[in-house]
Amino acid sequence: MKSFLASLAAVLLLAVPLAARAGTVTVKGSDTMVILGQRWAEDFMKKNPNTRLQVTGGGSGTGFAALINGTTDIGMSSRPIKDAEKQKLGTLPNAAVTEVSVAKDGVTFYVHEKNPVQALTVEQLKGIYLGDITNWKEVGGPDAPIVVYSRENSSGTYVFVKDNVLDGEDFVSSAQTLPGTAAVVNAVAKEKNGIGYGGAAYAKGIKELSIKKGQEAIAPSAENIKSGKYPLARDLYFYLRARPSGELKAFIDYALSADGQATATKVGYFPVK
Structure with missing residues (x-):
């Protein structure tokens, strides 16, 4: 009986939003969105000093895992939820799984400032990241091996x-996996033959x-991303395990207000409205 009651209490506890249990709103997930989430949290707490927000990264998959196990109120994600994740949450x-598009972004491929290559097709990028293209001279660059940087699978x-x-194919095995977009940018800035990707x-x-x-060479500009013309434009999301109320x-x-969307623009993202 004690074991049954303990299990029942645990289930009921998970059903209660963290904000209601601890007086703190927790936001976790996408590393792409961490900068934006933290700025929103700082601005919101200035206007609402009785509310405390904690924003951390770890990747979109980490955010969904935290939602599923009940350790975050909001999961940040730079991709739509997977069917398996939605099923677990459901x-x-x-x-009542809730998806909110809060900003727009464009996945950007980075190279060193001195790399003469200005534009690549999606097929060329695919070739590089599958390992079929290994030298910059194959895509109009110098005769030098391409150093590929990627992110972890979470x-x-x-x-x-x-x-x-x-x-849907797998990344080339020689790709160097790095823990966050900032790390990818730092690596490419130091490696003249490098290529990496992340948020704009x-x-x-x-x-x-x-x-x-x-x-046409389409730049990841604000206009092209907002209009959807840039081929790798995407939405950024908040996910919740129930319909939001109160502080959430x-x-x-x-975040969706004029002030919040203006902050998104200042940080380097693009408004959804």
Whole structure:
């Protein structure tokens, strides 16, 4: 009987939002979104000093895992939820999985500032990341081996590139896996033959490649990403295990407000409205 009651208490505890249990709203997941989530949290707490927000990264997959095991209120993700994740969340007590698009981004491929290559097609990027293209001279660059940087498989950006650039195929085994977009940018900034990818907001100290489509080279600019013209534009999401209310709803409403979307623009992302 004690064991049964303990199990029942654990289930009921998971059904209660963390904010209601601890007086703190927790936000976890996408490394792409960490900078933005932290800025939103800082601004929101200035306007609402009685609310405390904790924002941490770890990757989109980590955010979904935290939602499933009840250790975060909001899961940040740079990719849509997978069917398996949605199914797991849907089996939890009182679950009503909620998806909120909070900003737009463009997955950008980075090269060293001195790399003469300005644009690549999606097929060329696929060739590089599958290991079929190994030298920059094959795509109009210098005669030098391509050093490939990638993200870990818990990253939403990793999943996005695998699905939308590699057509579901696996990354070349020689790709160097790094723990966050900032680490990818830092590596490419130091390696003149490197290539990496991540969110547009992180593209500092390196060169962003345009995507060639026919005769046109499409830059990851604000206009092209907001309009969807840039081929690798995407939405960024908040996910919740129930419909938001109280502090959770107030925070999401702020993120979607004119002030919140202006913050997204300042940080380097793009508004959804």
